[in-house]
Amino acid sequence: MKLTYKGDTSRFRRIVQTPQLFTYGLIGLLSLLMMSCATSKNVKYFSDVPDSLGSKQIEQAIYKTPLIQVDDILQVNIQTLDPGTTALLNQQSAATWPTYAAQGTSSIPGNSISGYLVDKDGFIVLPLIGKMLVKGKSTEEVRALVTDKAAQFYKDPVVNVRFTNFKVTVLGEVARPSTYVMPNEKVTLLDALGMAGDLTIFGKRENVLLIRENDGKKQFVRFNLNNTNLFTSPYYYLQQGDVVYVEPNKSKVVSTDATRLRNITIFSSAITLLVVILTRVKF
Numbered sequence: 001m002k003l004t005y006k007g008d009t010s011r012f013r014r015i016v017q018t019p020q021l022f023t024y025g026l027i028g029l030l031s032l033l034m035m036s037c038a039t040s041k042n043v044k045y046f047s048d049v050p051d052s053l054g055s056k057q058i059e060q061a062i063y064k065t066p067l068i069q070v071d072d073i074l075q076v077n078i079q080t081l082d083p084g085t086t087a088l089l090n091q092q093s094a095a096t097w098p099t100y101a102a103q104g105t106s107s108i109p110g111n112s113i114s115g116y117l118v119d120k121d122g123f124i125v126l127p128l129i130g131k132m133l134v135k136g137k138s139t140e141e142v143r144a145l146v147t148d149k150a151a152q153f154y155k156d157p158v159v160n161v162r163f164t165n166f167k168v169t170v171l172g173e174v175a176r177p178s179t180y181v182m183p184n185e186k187v188t189l190l191d192a193l194g195m196a197g198d199l200t201i202f203g204k205r206e207n208v209l210l211i212r213e214n215d216g217k218k219q220f221v222r223f224n225l226n227n228t229n230l231f232t233s234p235y236y237y238l239q240q241g242d243v244v245y246v247e248p249n250k251s252k253v254v255s256t257d258a259t260r261l262r263n264i265t266i267f268s269s270a271i272t273l274l275v276v277i278l279t280r281v282k283f
Helices: 010-018 017-038 083-089 139-150 189-195 230-233 250-256 258-279
Strands: 072-078 096-098 111-114 121-128 132-133 159-162 169-174 178-181 203-214 218-225 243-248
Touching: 072 083, 072 121, 072 139, 132 139, 139 159, 169 189, 189 203, 189 243
Parallel strands: 169 243
Antiparallel strands: 072 159, 096 111, 121 132, 169 178, 203 218, 203 243
């Protein structure tokens, strides 16, 4: 059976007789379809919280004070009633160590931080106070030890101890991937991501990776930023030296996949060939 079309075919002839316009139109349509299919559905943080919810309480993870490790740098400040003695006790400003991250900012090569380096045996040496074992202790415990020793020589000393190299590295699909030195030691995963400028639209929010070193072994933990269970994780609070990696989602993979681009080129060539064949057909 032969089918015939008796209607007006002039419009169709004008379309198929301009193969470039026809080809570009099909390619554009194909690109839009691919982009819409690759759009991530998991962009919203904490999507398990209903929009209509007024308030929600979650038991947050227990904060564990980080312990001092080898190669940490501590700032120890001792204040006494004698300004001359205070200046002598706080000579640490002359001991600077190179770093690749300014405090609370992205990495800036050439900066330095002052403090006492914890040696391979876990000791620091303080002026007039002497050698002290600090490895495995918290900054609060070290503060108490330094206060007790300083009180043997000085009346009512005031001591402050803090990390000056509490660094966290954020990599992957964030606005400013870098190594950051945090202004305090109570740092959460969200603090680190906020410091790095938040995830890009291509960041895979349901599969954020934390890499932590414990006793010479690497530990890997996954987070889902779409779920409020994040706040109950024992790894919600970061430790010095942690690495946070944000994996790219399918949209980023599609946009950079050479194989996919090759397939698009082949498909475009096929469309062009089809248009050429159609232009040779008489209706």
